[in-house]
Amino acid sequence: MHVPRSALHSSHPTTAWCRQGTERAWQRNALKSARLAREVVFSVGGAPLESVSVFRSLGRPLLSTDDDWPAIYKNLSKARKRWGMVSRVLTREGADPRVMGMFYKAVVQSVLLYGCETWVVTPRVLAALEGFHNRMARWLSGMTPIYLPQEDWWDYPPIEEAREAAGMFTADQYIKVRRDTLVQNIATRPMLELCRAAEKQFGQPYNRLYWWEQLE
Numbered sequence: 644m645h646v647p648r649s650a651l652h653s654s655h656p657t658t659a660w661c662r663q664g665t666e667r668a669w670q671r672n673a674l675k676s677a678r679l680a681r682e683v684v685f686s687v688g689g690a691p692l693e694s695v696s697v698f699r700s701l702g703r704p705l706l707s708t709d710d711d712w713p714a715i716y717k718n719l720s721k722a723r724k725r726w727g728m729v730s731r732v733l734t735r736e737g738a739d740p741r742v743m744g745m746f747y748k749a750v751v752q753s754v755l756l757y758g759c760e761t762w763v764v765t766p767r768v769l770a771a772l773e774g775f776h777n778r779m780a781r782w783l784s785g786m787t788p789i790y791l792p793q794e795d796w797w798d799y800p801p802i803e804e805a806r807e808a809a810g811m812f813t814a815d816q817y818i819k820v821r822r823d824t825l826v827q828n829i830a831t832r833p834m835l836e837l838c839r840a841a842e843k844q845f846g847q848p849y850n851r852l853y854w855w856e857q858l859e
Contacts, residue, residue, distance in 0.1 A: 681694065695707075697713060702757070703717070703757070703758050704717055711762045711763055711768065712768075714758055714762070715762070715768060715771065715772070718754060718755050718756070718757055718758070719755065719771065719775060721754050722751050722752075722754045722755040722775065723775075725750060725751050725754050726747070726750075726751045726779065729746055729747075729750050729751065730743075730782075733746060740783045740784045740785065740808050740809045740810075741808075741809065741810045743783045743809065744780075744783050744809035744810040744811050745810065747779055747783060747809070747811070748811070751779070752776075752817065755772065755775065755776070755814075756772075756814070756817060756818060756821060759772075759818050759821055759822075760821050760822050760824075760825040761825075764815075764818060769814070769815060769818075772814045772818075773813065773814045773815065775814075776811070776813070776814040777802050777805070777806075779809075779811075780802065780805045780806045780808075780809050780811050781800070781802070781805045783805075783808075783809040783811075784804075784805040784806075784808035784809045785808075786800035786804060786805040786808065787800075788800075
């Protein structure tokens, strides 16, 4: 990096430019170290052990890069299958939207949001979860989009009315409730401070958020 002579003084390391460059250099070194670490082969009794990038723990896929998307995709798939089994029974019994909403929250939503307390809920993640959640609200309330052939456009009833008819809130609100419960559980334990004091692991993206940084 070429730095003007006028910038070579004691205040340069405190500038945002220097801090960003230092962070990028750290990331490059971290990626190199992670690549070298993946090349290490462990063996037991002379037999090499297989190295995997995804490991399933308590039904949740854990990625070597600490990415939450595999777990989110898995939850969405399992929630769709669970709803496919429950919806047939509720439709056959003629349950009203409120009752079906209660079954959805107890049986399907618990699967959809399993483990969300420690997710990094970015706008993309929240959009995926809210999309599934809102489609369920429209289906439960019967307020699905209607195609108007004369105008050649789709009429979408207000999603707020669909959620109210099914007795549902937004997915973001349910996530916050789960995280508030987590905060209460860890408020008197040293786990949060240990997580905050931990160093970033090798190979993580630049300026990555952590679940404990989203706790209030």
